[in-house]
Structures are given as C-alpha cells and as structure tokens.
Amino acid sequence: MSWKLFWLLVEASRLTIILSAVSISIGFLLSSVVCAAVMSGNRTARMAGKLFVSFFRGTPLLVQLLLIYYLLPQIGLNVPSEVAAIVGMSLCTAAYQAEILRGGFASVPKGLVEAANMCGFSPAATFRRIRLPIAVQLTIPALTSEAIMMLKSSSLVSVVGVIELTRMAQDLAASTYRPLELYAAAGFVYLVINIVVAALGLGLERRMSWGRL
Amino acid sequence: MTDTPAIKVEKLVKRFGKNTVLDGIDLIVPRGQVTCLIGPSGSGKSTLLRCIALLEEANEGFIEIDGEPLGFSSGDFGERNRLPAAQTRKVRSRIGMVFQQFNLWPHMTALGNVAEALVTVRGMARKDAEERAMAQLSNVGLRERAGHYPSELSGGQQQRVAIARALALDPGIMLFDEPTSSLDPELTGEVLNVMRDLAQSGMTMLVVTHEIGFAASVGSKIVFLDHGKKIVEGKPDEVFGKPRHERIEQFLDTYLDRGAATLL
Numbered sequence: 001m002s003w004k005l006f007w008l009l010v011e012a013s014r015l016t017i018i019l020s021a022v023s024i025s026i027g028f029l030l031s032s033v034v035c036a037a038v039m040s041g042n043r044t045a046r047m048a049g050k051l052f053v054s055f056f057r058g059t060p061l062l063v064q065l066l067l068i069y070y071l072l073p074q075i076g077l078n079v080p081s082e083v084a085a086i087v088g089m090s091l092c093t094a095a096y097q098a099e100i101l102r103g104g105f106a107s108v109p110k111g112l113v114e115a116a117n118m119c120g121f122s123p124a125a126t127f128r129r130i131r132l133p134i135a136v137q138l139t140i141p142a143l144t145s146e147a148i149m150m151l152k153s154s155s156l157v158s159v160v161g162v163i164e165l166t167r168m169a170q171d172l173a174a175s176t177y178r179p180l181e182l183y184a185a186a187g188f189v190y191l192v193i194n195i196v197v198a199a200l201g202l203g204l205e206r207r208m209s210w211g212r213l
Numbered sequence: 214m215t216d217t218p219a220i221k222v223e224k225l226v227k228r229f230g231k232n233t234v235l236d237g238i239d240l241i242v243p244r245g246q247v248t249c250l251i252g253p254s255g256s257g258k259s260t261l262l263r264c265i266a267l268l269e270e271a272n273e274g275f276i277e278i279d280g281e282p283l284g285f286s287s288g289d290f291g292e293r294n295r296l297p298a299a300q301t302r303k304v305r306s307r308i309g310m311v312f313q314q315f316n317l318w319p320h321m322t323a324l325g326n327v328a329e330a331l332v333t334v335r336g337m338a339r340k341d342a343e344e345r346a347m348a349q350l351s352n353v354g355l356r357e358r359a360g361h362y363p364s365e366l367s368g369g370q371q372q373r374v375a376i377a378r379a380l381a382l383d384p385g386i387m388l389f390d391e392p393t394s395s396l397d398p399e400l401t402g403e404v405l406n407v408m409r410d411l412a413q414s415g416m417t418m419l420v421v422t423h424e425i426g427f428a429a430s431v432g433s434k435i436v437f438l439d440h441g442k443k444i445v446e447g448k449p450d451e452v453f454g455k456p457r458h459e460r461i462e463q464f465l466d467t468y469l470d471r472g473a474a475t476l477l
Contacts, residue, residue, distance in 0.1 A: 111316035114268050115375075118310040119330035119382060120302060129333055133320050210320050211362030 005172055006185055012168035013189045019082065019164060020151045023089035027150075028143075030090060031097035038102055049098070056095035062156050064088045069160040085157035093150050100142045104135035137208045144201025148194050165189060217280040219244045219386050219417040220265060225274035227260055227441075234260045235271065236441035242386070242434075247418045249428035252438035253464060258421045259313075261438070262390050265419070266310050267301065278304050279385065309379030313391040315371040317363040323350060323374045324359040327381050335382070349377040353407050369400030373407055380411075387411065389420040425465070429453055437461055 037049030056064065065088040072079055072087075108131050116126040158167035169186035173179035220242035227235040234257045242248045250258040263269040265276055267284050275293070276283040283304045285293040317326050327346035331337045337345075350359050353373040363371050372392055379387060389408065393401040405427050412418055412431050422428055428435055428449065435452040437445040437460070445458045452461060 109314075109316070111312055111314050112318055115310075115312065115316040115318070115378075116330075117268065118266060118305070118308070119378070120306050120334040121330065122334075125333045129329065130318055134318075137320065208320075211365045 005176065005182065008172060009165060009168055009182070009185055009189055012163060013165045013193065015082075015162065016151065016154050016165040016190075017193060019085055019089065019157065019162070020147070020154045023086050023154075024093055024147050024150050026086070026090040027093035027097055030094035031101055034094055034098035035101040035105070038098065039105065053095045053098055056092050057099070061088065061092045061153055062159060064092055065156060065160055081157075081161040084160050085154075085162050088160075089150060089154065089157070092153075093146060096146050096149075097143065100139050100146060101135065103142070104139035105131060107138050108134045137205075137210075140201060140205045140208065144198060144205075147197055147201070151194060151197065152190060217244075218242055218277075219279060220419065221277040221280075222261070222265065223275045223277075225261070225264060225271045225276070227257070227264055227269060227271045234441050235264065237274070238438075238441070238443055240436065240443070242417065242419050244417050245415045246433035247412045247420060247431050248434045248436065249432035250419065250421045250436050250438060251423070251425065251428055251464075252444075253467075255440075256438040257441040258438045259390055262388050262419065262421050266308060266388055267305055278307055306382070307385045308388060309382060309384030309386070310388045311372070311375050311379055311390065311392050313394050315363070315368070315375045315395075317371055317375055317378070319363050322360050322362055323355060323366065323370075323377075326363070326374055327378045330378070330382055346377070346381055349381045350374070352380070353377045354403075367400060368396045369403045372396065372404045376404075376407055376411070386417045386419070389418065389422070391421050391423065393422070393424060425453075437464070439464075 034049050034052055037045040068088045069084045116130045155166035165186055169182045173182040218241045222240040225235050225238040252258050264271045275287050281304050286296055288294050324346050327349050328342040331342035332339055350356050355373055393404050432449055435449050439460055444460050445452050
C-alpha cells in the first residue's frame with residue numbers, strides 16, 4: 001500500500017478525532033445535567049433523566065443517528081451531516097456517562113459525607129468540596145473506556161454521509177480493490193489513537209491518585 | 214447554666230425496620246468529664262452516639278445540647294416538633310466527632326483536612342486557616358506529617374488527624390465512635406494518649422469504646438448498654454468494682470485481653 005493511501009486515512013482520522021472529542025465533551029456536560037436530574041429529589045426531573053438514559057442507552061447508536069439525520073430536516077433544521085453526527089453521538093454518550101457519574105457518586109464513602117456534615121458543611125459545600133472531586137476521581141477509568149468506545153463507534157456516522165476514517169477506508173478499498181490492506185491500516189490508526197487516549201486517561205488517574213502511588 | 218448538662222438524652226427510641234436498637238434511653242453527659250459508653254456489639258451504643266450527632270434521626274425522644282434542643286423540640290403535650298435546619302446546624306456546630314473509620318477526605322493532605330472547614334464553613338482566609346490547622350496538628354504530634362495525604366499515613370496517624378480536624382472547629386463536646394477499633398493494637402496507644410491529654414484539658418467527651426482499660430482509667434462515668442437499654446451507670450469503681458452486675462461480669466470475661474484483666 002502506498003504512503004499516499006495511508007496518508008488519506010490519517011487525514012480522514014482527523015475528522016474521527018474531532019467528531020469524537022466534540023461529542024465526548026458535549027456529552028460530558030450533558031451527562032452532568034442528566035446525572036443531576038436522576039439523583040435529584042424532584043420526581044419529574046428524575047423520571048425525565050431515567051427516560052433519557054433508557055432511550056439513548058437502550059437503542060443502537062446507528063438507529064439514533066439515522067433518526068436524527070432524517071428528523072432534523074423535518075422540524076426545519078437543515079444542518080450539515082457532521083452536525084447531525086455530533087448531535088447523535090453526544091446524546092448517546094451522555095446517557096452512558098451519566099450512568100458512570102451516578103455510579104461514581106454512589107461509590108463515595110458515606111462516612112466522608114458524614115464527616116463533612118459534622119464539620120458544618122452545607123449540602124452545596126459538601127458537593128463541591130467532597131463528593132464531586134472524589135466521584136470524578138473514581139470514574140476516570142470508566143470515562144476513559146467510554147471515550148475509547150465513542151472513538152470506535154464514530155465509524156457509524158458514515159451512514160449519514162460523513163467521510164471519517166472507516167468510510168475513507170471503505171471508499172479507497174472500493175477504488176483500489178485492496179480491502180485487506182486498507183482495513184488493516186484503518187484498524188492500526190484507530191489503535192494508535194486509542195493508545196494515546198488510554199495513556200491520557202492513565203496519566204489523569206495518576207495525577208488524581210492523591211499520594212497512593 | 215452550670216447545672217445544665219452538656220448532653221441530655223430523654224427516652225430515646227431508634228428503630229431500624231422492626232428492630233428496636235435503642236429502647237428508651239436516658240443519658241446525662243456532664244460538662245468537662247469523660248463519659249464512656251460500653252457494651253457488647255449490637256447493644257446500640259454507636260447508634261446512640263450517631264443519634265446524638267444527628268447522623269441518625271431517632272424515632273422518639275429528645276436530645277439537648279447545652280440545654281438547647283437538637284433536631285426536635287418538645288411541644289406542650291410532649292409531641293415532637295421538627296426544628297429548622299439552621300437551628301440544628303447551629304446546635305450541632307458545638308459537637309465534634311471522631312469516627313471508627315477516620316473518614317479523612319482522601320483528596321486533601323493532613324493539613325488540608327484540618328483547614329478545610331475553617332475555610333469552607335467559617336470563611337477564614339486559607340493562610341490563617343492553615344496556620345491554625347498546623348497548630349492543631351502539632352498538638353496531636355503530627356506537624357511533620359502535615360503535607361501527607363491520608364493514604365500515606367498509618368491508621369493511628371489518620372485518627373489523630375481526624376481528632377485535630379474536629380478540634381480545629383472549637384467544639385465544646387467531642388464524640389468518639391470506637392476510635393481505636395480499626396487500629397492495630399500498637400497504634401491504639403498513640404490515639405488513646407491524645408484522647409487522655411484531651412480529657413485532662415477538661416474537654417467534655419462521650420466515648421463509645423471497647424477499650425475497657427481506657428474507660429476505667431479515664432472515664433468519670435461509665436454507661437453499660439445491652440440490647441438498646443441502659444443496664445448500669447456509674448463511676449468506674451461502681452460499675453467495675455465487685456460485686457458486679459451479672460451482665461458486666463459476662464461482658465468483662467470476653468474482654469480480658471483488652472486491658473480489662475486489671476479490673477478483675
């Protein structure tokens with residue numbers, strides 16, 4: 001396989017990285033809201049949060065992407081397919097990340113919150129100074145895995161016409177009749193990206209290990 | 214005011230489901246003294262302490278701290294009226310608590326743990342708070358460990374940091390919930406020594422403990438609980454001296470290796 005073909009894959013992987021990074025970030029912000037809703041005392045908010053999670057976690061991303069792609073023009077929003085892709089991916093990962101965060105908060109030892117109560121912390125201060133930092137630290141490994149899952153799932157957005165890494169490999173395979181090499185090369189590019197993401201996650205985990213290592 | 218006990222507990226009842234853990238407990242904790250709660254596992258002593266700290270809400274009965282009602286006030290007909298959260302927080306701020314599992318915040322250094330509430334709750338400047346925290350850490354002999362995270366400290370050191378954290382807020386009353394139960398025997402001594410010093414300084418202390426030796430030597434008052442009821446109460450020599458209550462006799466038999474041998 002020529003360097004020129006390989007380089008086209010690397011170029012296309014840039015879109016994969018951008019789509020994933022943007023979706024994971026938006027998804028994280030959204031997941032904080034969903035997680036807060038699910039954990040809130042308000043019944044309606046809780047139901048809405050649970051409904052969101054069960055829909056976006058319970059249906060395939062592929063179906064979600066197609067739904068969003070055909071739905072947006074119906075409600076008068078003519079957006080580029082990249083935007084439809086980001087919307088779909090963000091919503092989907094938000095559901096997973098919300099559940100990861102919820103698990104993180106649930107794993108904060110009760111005694112740490114009791115100690116804060118005994119020291120006179122308000123509920124808001126307990127959240128900001130104690131529960132949040134500990135929950136985030138506990139969820140870093142799971143959030144890293146979710147980021148890697150999203151990077152790989154981004155190959156699905158080719159169905160709405162976005163030419164990212166997998167789609168580029170497909171197109172090149174079709175025009176050169178060399179599918180084996182192109183798919184192997186595409187897999188290799190995914191692997192390299194994900195090794196970097198995993199290393200970043202591990203670095204963050206170490207940074208937040210608070211003297212344990 | 215001098216007659217007002219530090220803590221007064223009246224007819225306290227606590228149930229977990231169908232299980233009655235505290236069955237109408239009355240308790241007076243006098244000011245400036247060490248009161249020790251002892252009794253077998255499941256006797257309700259930790260639950261009583263947690264109710265006094267309002268970490269658990271009792272189902273019936275009343276608690277007063279320095280004569281002020283905590284959590285609920287008594288109405289004209291003895292009914293319970295829930296007090297506003299602000300009032301409760303104010304009354305509770307007079308209590309410091311030390312837990313069996315230390316409960317230090319893992320993401321803060323020893324110094325950070327002690328200084329945190331001074332900044333977050335009392336609104337002190339970080340620098341002033343850390344100065345005061347450092348003085349508290351020195352008092353428990355941990356000045357050199359100020360920059361270490363809890364995970365880098367031994368259990369005994371962690372518990373001493375926890376004591377410093379509670380003392381930094383100037384409580385009038387200190388509650389200890391089995392403070393040495395999760396420590397190796399050789400680390401127990403350093404924590405008990407800090408508690409002994411604190412008792413000598415005139416701190417009002419309510420201590421749930423299995424350290425019978427400590428209770429007998431430092432406690433001014435011993436309260437023995439069993440099955441959620443107060444069985445015996447009195448000065449150490451009254452409770453441990455012969456002739457003893459039958460339940461105490463059984464209890465001490467099982468605690469011979471805990472420093473209780475000297476009492477027999």
